[in-house]
Amino acid sequence: MASFWPFAGLACNRDGAAIRLDPAEGGRLHWKNLMGDRRGRQVVRVRYAPSPTGTLHIGGARTALFNYLFALHQGGRFVLRLEDTDRARQVEGSEAAMMRGLASLGLIWDEGPDVGGAYGPYRQSERGEYYRRAANQLLEQGRAYRCFCTAQELADERERRRRQGLPPRYSGRCRALLPEVAAGRAADQPYVLRLAVPPSGSTVVDDLIRGKVEFENAQIDDFVLTKPDGTPVYNFAVVVDDAQMAITHVIRGEEHLSNTPKQMLVAEALGLKVPEFAHLPMILAPDRSKMSKRHGATSVDEYREQGILAQALANYLLLLGWSSPEGREFMSIAEAGQRFDLDRVQRTAAIYDQKKLEWMNGQYLRMLPAAKVAQAALPFVRGSGMDLAQGPALTCAVELVRERSRTLRELVDNMRFLYQAPAAFDPKGVQKYLSEPEAGARLGVVARALKSVAPWDHDHLSLAFDKVAAELGVKRALIIHPVRMAVTGKTVGPGLFEMLAALGPEKTIRQLERVARLLESGEGISVSAAAD
């Protein structure tokens, strides 16, 4: 673990590149490529840097995943940094939620606020000293200047320009202030620090996914670096942090592409080397707009609550913007790590598709060992009011119903009858299979016949049904469906014999007799549309 201020002397670690802040040179930030790996190559370092303003969002999860896979593939390090400079936007518990979300997907960070690392601290709120130093350097060198304009003045200016049909930019008025004058006013007036952006020339972002993108400096206004209280604004903080943390590749969402030239300008003013950039396509909602709450689940937590397995979600996210060279879709994170390459990242925004996610989840439900699925289903079982002691082992129930379930929620729903007798019956099913006058009597006959079935397994049950059908002179299906209805309350479900085998003789017979009695006494059975 590094001390809070590792810059006295050499700030580096065995991994290689680092910034050095030499007090002898007025605390200037220097980029030093201190050492590479054994072959002299710079070690890859990537980061995921969320702002703790909520839970882990699906887009953020995909960004984190791609960073993680890139590090995995390159043998690099994955860093977690919290961008919490704007205190007003902080959400209580968000930091923990973010970390929980990442961990649940199997994305483990090598360095971060909780585990530490040689380039900490990993919360921007704890890195004030770095920003202060960098800000002072820029001010001293005349690369940044103090701006005393009030929020009202700026708003007025923007409005004026907008009315004239001009882009709403800051005029750069305070840039003309003499340094002595500005320093004097700074004593008793609040101010922000702005970058003195070169009025001409252009800045080229050489993006690993999009190629060279050129921005004219004249289009960029003198943006704010630090607020009146000295806290840094995003475009300033990232640059200082990425450099100090020796980040080699910045892989992030496309919404940051337009910010990149600003960050490069800051880096240039500070004399820092810029990392490589890769801007990932966005993930959009089905209506092509940005994903938000009104589109349903957007956070990793919500997917978990829906009964989506972490593996399935990670696998699905992997496919949003990346494809494997062999065209394989099912892949573990480790397998993806072996293949992951920025060359195969798509440039087009992807629209998120819940159907395919659920399909994929269903596949995982079938592929995974039953014990694993059972474990994942446990929280849902607990929330369902079912008592596992009242029925077969959970793994057994999983085997029985996993094939027709797409989420853990459905899975647990589908196995309910094993642990508690149905409280209500599907009305359509009752109409179709239990409404004939002799329905009750038939169930009674079946119940009686089943009493002598031994051993109680699929084949013997099947034989018993053949016999009863023959005695009654009806087709087998004519008793199979009513029995399924009586036992589960539903018209759909697993094969009847596997189902009864899992249910066991006592409960099967008791339930058949109960329904038979209800039907014959004319009491009727309770019907509910909810029992589907």
Add this chain to the structure above:
RNA sequence: GGCCCCAUAGUCUAGAGGCCUAGGACGCCGGACCCUCAUUCCGGAAACAGCGGUUCGAAUCCGCUUGGGGCUACCA
């Protein structure tokens, strides 16, 4: 408005000038199997946004148009 990015079926994508009468996956439709549903297996409909170039040849290169998205905060 200005600047920037993007454009293969409803959706995710393969495709890096001739291998493309454009391949795969989800979804959809039809069929087979079955005690229902689901699985599985067959089969089907469905796309290179438009227009101009370049080239012997363009989904692939260039330009324009159109459409979508992003940035333009003392948010990140």
